[in-house]
Amino acid sequence: MVTLTIDGQPVEVPEDFTVLRAAKTLGITIPTLCYNSHLKPYGGCRVCLVEVTPSGGRTGGGLVPACAYPVQEGLCIETDSERVLQARRFVVALLLASAPEAPEMQELAASVGVSAETFDKTDAVGQYLLRRAAKPPSTRCIKCGLCVRVCDEFVGMSATTFTQRGTDRKVTTPFGKISPTCIGCGACAYLCPTHAITIEPAE
Amino acid sequence: MSGSTTIMLCAGTSCTTNRCVAVREALEQELAQQGLQDSVEIVDTGCHGFCAHGPIMTVQPEGIFYQRLTASDVPRLVSEHLVKGQPVRDLMYTPPEGGPTIPKLSDIGFFGKQRLIALANRGLINPESIDEYIGRGGYDALATALTQLTPEDIVKEIKSSGLRGRGGAGFPTGLKWEFCKAAMGSPKYVICNADEGDPGAFMDRSIIESDPHAVLEGMAIGAHAIGASQGIVYLRDEYPLALQRVNIAIEQAREYGLIGENILGTGFSFDLTVNRGAGAFVCGEETSLINSLEGAMPEPRTRPPFPAQCGYNGKPTNINNVETWANIPHIIARGSAWFASIGTASSKGTKVFSIVGKLRNTGLIEVPMGTTLRDIVFDIGGGVMNGKAFKAIQTGGPSGGCLPAALLDTPVDYESLRKAGAIMGSGGLIVMDESTCMVEVARFFLSFTQGESCGKCPPCREGTRHMLNILTDITEGKGEPGDIELLEEMGAAIKETAVCGLGNTAPNPVLTTIRYFRDEYEAHINDRRCTACVCKALITYSITADMCTGCHACFKNCPTQAIVGQVKTPHEITQSKCVKCGMCKTICKFDAVRCE
Amino acid sequence: MKLRPEDIETVREKIRSVTALRDSDDRARITVHMGTCGVASGAQAVLDAFTAAIADSNLEGVSVMTSGCAGLCSSEPMATVELQGHPPVKYGNLDADKARRIVREHVTDGKPLDDCAIGIGSERGG
Numbered sequence: 024m025v026t027l028t029i030d031g032q033p034v035e036v037p038e039d040f041t042v043l044r045a046a047k048t049l050g051i052t053i054p055t056l057c058y059n060s061h062l063k064p065y066g067g068c069r070v071c072l073v074e075v076t077p078s079g080g081r082t083g084g085g086l087v088p089a090c091a092y093p094v095q096e097g098l099c100i101e102t103d104s105e106r107v108l109q110a111r112r113f114v115v116a117l118l119l120a121s122a123p124e125a126p127e128m129q130e131l132a133a134s135v136g137v138s139a140e141t142f143d144k145t146d147a148v149g150q151y152l153l154r155r156a157a158k159p160p161s162t163r164c165i166k167c168g169l170c171v172r173v174c175d176e177f178v179g180m181s182a183t184t185f186t187q188r189g190t191d192r193k194v195t196t197p198f199g200k201i202s203p204t205c206i207g208c209g210a211c212a213y214l215c216p217t218h219a220i221t222i223e224p225a226e
Numbered sequence: 227m228s229g230s231t232t233i234m235l236c237a238g239t240s241c242t243t244n245r246c247v248a249v250r251e252a253l254e255q256e257l258a259q260q261g262l263q264d265s266v267e268i269v270d271t272g273c274h275g276f277c278a279h280g281p282i283m284t285v286q287p288e289g290i291f292y293q294r295l296t297a298s299d300v301p302r303l304v305s306e307h308l309v310k311g312q313p314v315r316d317l318m319y320t321p322p323e324g325g326p327t328i329p330k331l332s333d334i335g336f337f338g339k340q341r342l343i344a345l346a347n348r349g350l351i352n353p354e355s356i357d358e359y360i361g362r363g364g365y366d367a368l369a370t371a372l373t374q375l376t377p378e379d380i381v382k383e384i385k386s387s388g389l390r391g392r393g394g395a396g397f398p399t400g401l402k403w404e405f406c407k408a409a410m411g412s413p414k415y416v417i418c419n420a421d422e423g424d425p426g427a428f429m430d431r432s433i434i435e436s437d438p439h440a441v442l443e444g445m446a447i448g449a450h451a452i453g454a455s456q457g458i459v460y461l462r463d464e465y466p467l468a469l470q471r472v473n474i475a476i477e478q479a480r481e482y483g484l485i486g487e488n489i490l491g492t493g494f495s496f497d498l499t500v501n502r503g504a505g506a507f508v509c510g511e512e513t514s515l516i517n518s519l520e521g522a523m524p525e526p527r528t529r530p531p532f533p534a535q536c537g538y539n540g541k542p543t544n545i546n547n548v549e550t551w552a553n554i555p556h557i558i559a560r561g562s563a564w565f566a567s568i569g570t571a572s573s574k575g576t577k578v579f580s581i582v583g584k585l586r587n588t589g590l591i592e593v594p595m596g597t598t599l600r601d602i603v604f605d606i607g608g609g610v611m612n613g614k615a616f617k618a619i620q621t622g623g624p625s626g627g628c629l630p631a632a633l634l635d636t637p638v639d640y641e642s643l644r645k646a647g648a649i650m651g652s653g654g655l656i657v658m659d660e661s662t663c664m665v666e667v668a669r670f671f672l673s674f675t676q677g678e679s680c681g682k683c684p685p686c687r688e689g690t691r692h693m694l695n696i697l698t699d700i701t702e703g704k705g706e707p708g709d710i711e712l713l714e715e716m717g718a719a720i721k722e723t724a725v726c727g728l729g730n731t732a733p734n735p736v737l738t739t740i741r742y743f744r745d746e747y748e749a750h751i752n753d754r755r756c757t758a759c760v761c762k763a764l765i766t767y768s769i770t771a772d773m774c775t776g777c778h779a780c781f782k783n784c785p786t787q788a789i790v791g792q793v794k795t796p797h798e799i800t801q802s803k804c805v806k807c808g809m810c811k812t813i814c815k816f817d818a819v820r821c822e
Numbered sequence: 823m824k825l826r827p828e829d830i831e832t833v834r835e836k837i838r839s840v841t842a843l844r845d846s847d848d849r850a851r852i853t854v855h856m857g858t859c860g861v862a863s864g865a866q867a868v869l870d871a872f873t874a875a876i877a878d879s880n881l882e883g884v885s886v887m888t889s890g891c892a893g894l895c896s897s898e899p900m901a902t903v904e905l906q907g908h909p910p911v912k913y914g915n916l917d918a919d920k921a922r923r924i925v926r927e928h929v930t931d932g933k934p935l936d937d938c939a940i941g942i943g944s945e946r947g948g
Contacts, residue, residue, distance in 0.1 A: 066528035067682045069723050086722055091528035106722075113719040117684040120692075147712045148719060156692055166681060185523055185681070188506070190691050192681030240910065240944035243842050275943035277909040278844060328911060328934055331941035336894055343948035349855055349892040349902060351841070360833045361841035369827040428858075435857050436890020467858050482833075483824030491826050556948065568948065576948065589859070589895035 027098040028078065042100055043071060043089040053089045053102050054111065054135060056118070056216060057167040062176050064091035068167050069114045070131075074101040086110055112137050116152040118165050125163045125217040163219035166192055170211035170220055180204040183211065231266045231308065234284040238273030238332075239342060239350060241280035243362055245296065247560065249281045252297035256304045266308060272332030279319055293319030335605040336587045341568065343576050344392075344552040345592045347437045353471050356478035359439040365484055367555035371447045372492040380451035380558065381407060387562035388574030389554075393419055393510070393547030394622065394651045395727070396573075396640040402544060405534035407452045409542035414454035416445050417538065417545040419515060420461040420468070423507035424623025425674060427654030429578040430548035432590050434461070434468040437552070438475035442498065444554035446485060449496045452544050457496060460515050462503040472500055507624075507678035511726050512537075512545050514680065525680040526726035547652065549578050569595030573639035577650070583620075583657035586611045593638070600634040603657055614659040618743070622651025624671045624678075625731030627738030628664060647738045649731070663760035664743040665750050669697040671735040675728060686729030689720040693736060702763040705751035710740055759821040762806040766822060769810070771796040773818035780810035780819065840887070843904050849883040850929045853902045857891025864917065865899040871921035872901070876929075884929055897940060903928055912940045 026035045029046050036045045041064060046053055057068040066088035073092075075084035078099030086107065089100075101107060112135055119132045132138055137149065168185065171194060175181045182202035186195050196202040212220040235250055250268065257263045276282050279293040290313050292303065299317055306314050331337040342348055351358035359365070371380055385400025406414065418441055422430040434441060445457045461469055476498050479485040487495045506524045508514045513527040516538050537543025553575060557565045566574045573595035579602070582588050586608030593602065599619055603609065610616050618628040627648030629636065636642050643650050658667065672694045681687045693716055699705055717733030724730050740747060749755045756764040769780075769789075776794040788804040791797030799810070811819040825833070839846035854860070854869040872886050892900045897914030903924060904910040911934045913924065920938050928934045934942070 064528060066725060069683050069685060069725070072723060088528060093530055110719065110723050114684055114723055117688040117692075121684070121688050147708060148716045151696075151712055151716070152692065157695060165684075166687070168682075187681070188508075188524075189676060189679040189681045189687055192687065237947045238944035239947050242947045272946040273909075273943035275909040277904075277944050278907045327936055328939040328942050331912060331943040331945060334941045337941060337945055340893075341946050341948050345893070346947055348945060349853065349889045351890075352888055353890045357833055357837040358841055360830060361837035363834075365830055369830055373827055432857055432891050467861070481823070488824075491824075560948070564948075585896075587894060587896055589897075590891060590893045 025094050025096045025098075027094050027096070027100065029100045030102055036094055038094065040094045041090060042073060042087070042092045042094060042098075045094050046073075046089065046100075046102060051102055054131070055090055056131065056165075057169055058090040059169060059173070059214060062169070062172050064088070065168055065172060066091035068118070068165075070111065070118075072107060072110050072114070074104050074107050075099065076101055076104075108136075111135050112146075113148060116149050120152040120156050121159050122163050122165050122217055123158065124161065125165070125219075127217045128165065131216075163217040164194060165217055165219075166194070167216060168194075169214040169216065170194055173210045173214050178206070178208055178210050180206055182206075232286040233266060233268045234271045234286060235268060236273055236276070236280055236282040237270035237341075238277065238280065239346065239348070240273065240277035241282060242346070243350065244280050244294075246281035247363075248297040249283070249295050249300060252300035253304070256300050257308075260304055260309060262304070262308060272338060273330065274321075274332065275330045276319070276321060282319070285313075288313070291319040291321060292317045335608060336589075336591075339593060339597065339601060339606050340591050341576055341594050342592050343556050343565075343568075344433060344440070344549050344578050345437070345590070346556065347440070349436075351437070353436050353438055354474050356439060356475065356482060356484075359437070363559065364439055364555070365443055367558040368443050368446050368484065369490055371450055371558050372490055372494055375558070377407065377451045377453065380447065383557060383562045384451070384554070385562075387557045387565040388569075388572075389550065389557060389565065390573065390640065391547055392549035392553070392577065392652070394625065394649065396650060399546060399550055402534065402546070403448060403452055405532070406454075406542050406544040409535045411535075411540070411542045413456050414449075414452055414541060415538045415543040416449045416452060416454045416457045417515070417519075417543060418445055418457070418459040418461075418548055418551055419510065419512070419545050420459055420465075420548050421503050421507075421510045421515060422462060422465075422548070422652060423510045423678070424625075424652055424654045426580060426582045426656050427623060427652050428580045429590065429653045431465050431468050432580075433548050433552050433578070434465070434472050438468075438472045439479065440552040440555060441472070441548055442475055442479055442485065444551035445498065446489065446496050447554050447558055448544065448546070448551065450494055452542075454542075454544065455496055457498040458519065458538070459498060459500045460503060460509070460519065461500055462509075463505065464503075469500065469502065476500065506680070507674075508680045508726075508728050511728060514726070515545065516543065523680070525682045526728075528725070549653070570637065570639045572641055577638060577653060579638075579653045579655050581607050581655045581657065583655075584610050584612075584614065584659040584662075585657045595639045596637045598635050598637050599629065602638070602655065603634065607657060610657065610659050614661065616657070617660050617662055618658045618664065618667075620648075620656040620658065620667070620735070621654070622649035622731075622734070623654045624675045625649055625727065625734055626651045626654075627734050628658070628667060628742065629738070630742045633742075647734070647741055649734070661758055661760070663701075663756050663758040664739045664746045665697065665701055665756075666758075666760050668736045668739045669694065669701055672697060672732065675732040679728060679732075683723075683725045683729060685720045685723040686725070686732060689716060689724075690729070690732050692716065693720070693733065697736065700747065700750050701756075701761040703750070703754045703761075705747075707751065709751055710744065710747050713737075714740060755822075759808075765806060766801065767799055767804055767806060767808070767810060768820050768822075769797050769799055770818050770820055771798075773816055775816055775818075777815070779813050779815070783809050783813055785809065843906060846885075847883060848885050849906045850885075851904045852884065852886045852924075852929070853889050853904075854886065855890065855892035855898070855900045855902070856888045857895075857898075859891055859895040860898045860900065863898040867918050868899045868901060868916045868921050871918035872925060875922045875925035879925065879930065881925070881930065884925075893945075894940070900940075903934070905929070905932065909942045910944060911942050913938050914940045
């Protein structure tokens with residue numbers, strides 16, 4: 024067991040807990056997107072970033088993903104400092120700007136205080152992302168990787184994967200055809216946060 | 227003997243072939259034994275061109291030259307000359323009168339300021355001959371490490387040397403080894419990160435092409451220290467000559483039993499394989515490299531856990547850069563105190579740089595840490611070519627920054643460069659002159675990182691795309707007031723939130739060019755002007771009528787036939803056809819073409 | 823053959839005639855620098871010209887070797903010429919013609935070429 028402090032509250036948890044799970048035992052909810060308790064933490068979406076603050080000889084460590092950061096004895100975490108909230112709004116604004124039509128993204132954005140109306144007029148980045156940024160080609164996929172990861176780790180069929188990189192990164196199947204290992208379980212569609220994957224009956 | 231004496235020992239590579247290091251060690255020992263270590267100073271010098279007579283020693287203030295010295299000559303020399311005051315005739319040498327007209331290498335800016343450690347065998351051995359590597363002292367350090375030092379001794383030596391990772395992050399190497407050594411798990415791995423991806427950087431390529439055994443020997447020593455039995459060289463596929471040479475080197479080392487089972491009969495086993503990269507800059511990042519080795523997509527992993535505890539195949543793994551590994555045999559052979567005597571308080575040893583760009587001398591250099599950028603640009607690099615004015619020097623590649631003339635006296639060490647807003651990086655140094663547009667430079671580097679972003683996290687994937695769009699707009703005359711502050715804020719936010727070093731540092735070129743060249747950004751945005759005459763949308767080429775002789779040269783060479791005019795009458799450029807290639811300005815002998 | 827620690831020095835002594843000119847019977851050694859920079863700028867043609875010129879003049883005791891990059895990449899192709907008893911001379915911006923001149927004037931007549939020599943002596947070690 025280790026003892027750490029989250030938002031000023033001490034908590035004792037097993038060594039193999041992550042900060043996210045430890046926070047939950049205190050009733051502190053940290054927003055997540057690409058996290059799923061049945062899958063290995065990915066740390067990709069950056070929505071769950073929290074701040075490691077200096078504590079007893081330990082220097083501050085910047086922002087870390089709560090879903091993947093292991094607890095340590097004496098660790099000190101802030102989940103809603105100004106620095107964390109700014110980073111969270113930035114990340115969510117980026118996601119919203121990449122899939123503006125997805126209602127789920129709009130909900131997530133609203134829940135963390137990101138919208139063209141509520142964004143502080145002096146926040147140049149927010150204003151740019153929500154108003155000026157070029158609209159992406161229409162897609163709901165936000166590349167969170169949940170579909171790829173569930174099929175790989177949980178279902179064990181690895182029917183889809185990421186290809187390409189950067190903004191060209193996309194989820195696809197081998198050669199773009201129906202994957203020979205897909206068993207039609209629908210786990211990917213179930214987990215997709217923006218319902219970018221749909222299940223259609225085969226002819 | 228009155229007054230103090232200085233002994234100047236030539237530290238040239240030729241004298242090193244002829245064992246000047248053994249002479250120095252014998253000298254230090256003998257002086258200490260005779261109690262002379264405080265009144266006699268030993269100074270290493272560059273080559274004076276007496277290579278055929280080396281090792282050379284000059285005793286000052288008498289100015290007496292000794293030649294062809296061996297370690298066994300030293301006790302006699304010290305007791306006869308230094309103690310009794312009688313120079314030893316049969317060891318003396320009279321340099322010839324009248325110097326040759328060809329300058330000494332040590333007097334030439336490019337060579338004179340360099341000190342070779344990682345590049346110690348430069349130009350002297352055939353990289354495809356292990357015998358030649360051994361001939362210049364190779365594999366002695368490995369033998370010492372395996373037969374005379376414990377793994378703890380080795381880690382302690384590397385820690386005391388102050389060696390820091392040469393790949394860019396500058397993490398203390400000894401400490402890194404200590405973490406991996408202490409980690410639980412087997413087998414352990416040592417990896418050589420040879421995925422050198424920075425544009426303009428070729429230090430690692432050159433080291434592997436010219437002296438692959440230096441890297442292999444370093445890895446074997448590291449493996450012994452850490453308790454690893456497997457080594458992997460992750461080499462980018464775009465280096466075919468390096469690939470060929472490292473494979474030959476591994477084969478040769480295996481034949482001699484310097485790699486493989488029961489190395490040198492000591493019971494230590496360590497073998498190496500080479501893994502070819504597949505064209506992803508992100509694989510220069512440790513955890514992406516490991517993912518790539520495991521056959522997964524090259525993207526970073528969350529840390530902790532760190533590779534030292536959980537790396538390749540989940541086992542303790544130590545990854546170091548090519549140049550870091552190449553320094554190891556020298557530290558073991560010459561000792562940590564020697565290495566720590568070179569460089570600055572926090573950055574020990576030397577650094578290999580590839581100096582490129584608008585310099586007279588471009589190539590590969592190795593200088594002591596603490597050498598100033600000014601010395602590198604003007605003494606070693608020979609200054610800016612074509613008599614143009616120096617504008618900026620870019621350090622650290624796409625993760626680094628552009629420093630202006632006012633910062634030329636910045637010493638090259640990890641902390642000083644970081645304070646200036648740049649980073650040491652892996653060693654690429656790009657010199658820019660007055661004809662470089664700093665906004666375009668920022669755009670270029672950002673387009674590079676955008677193209678190499680793995681795509682895992684929104685800050686890097688989306689954030690740098692937005693920054694690139696804003697920058698591209700600025701270079702096309704579509705910038706808006708407030709864009710500079712927007713770039714600064716977005717850059718800061720991306721740095722805070724990205725998963726790995728690629729994203730964390732991608733905004734750096736933009737942020738440093740804004741910091742030091744803000745006026746260029748303002749000119750682009752507010753005045754729609756590119757003062758360096760680079761951004762095509764913002765420049766116009768025109769011919770000054772009263773300077774034009776009508777020689778017709780531009781007319782004949784314009785690729786789009788945009789120039790009109792009869793021979794011997796002033797010519798004119800039709801703007802709608804002009805693609806701003808600049809050919810007319812280059813070719814005009816009368817300076818009649820303007821660009822603004 | 824698998825080496826023991828004491829064998830390393832034996833290999834070293836054997837190869838000294840290659841790594842140190844004065845321990846060999848050669849009277850001259852030419853090293854053509856062939857890193858990627860050298861190869862890309864034409865070092866192969868320079869190497870061939872040296873070998874051919876030496877063969878054509880029936881010169882004895884002159885060996886031609888190759889190494890990696892010499893460092894001053896903007897002056898490639900480069901070569902280092904060392905005569906027995908003299909310091910090495912570094913040449914740059916070479917081509918087949920200059921290689922032939924070097925064999926004639928420097929190696930045979932002992933007069934280094936001022937116009938394409940960069941410097942004499944060795945680089946500085948650590």
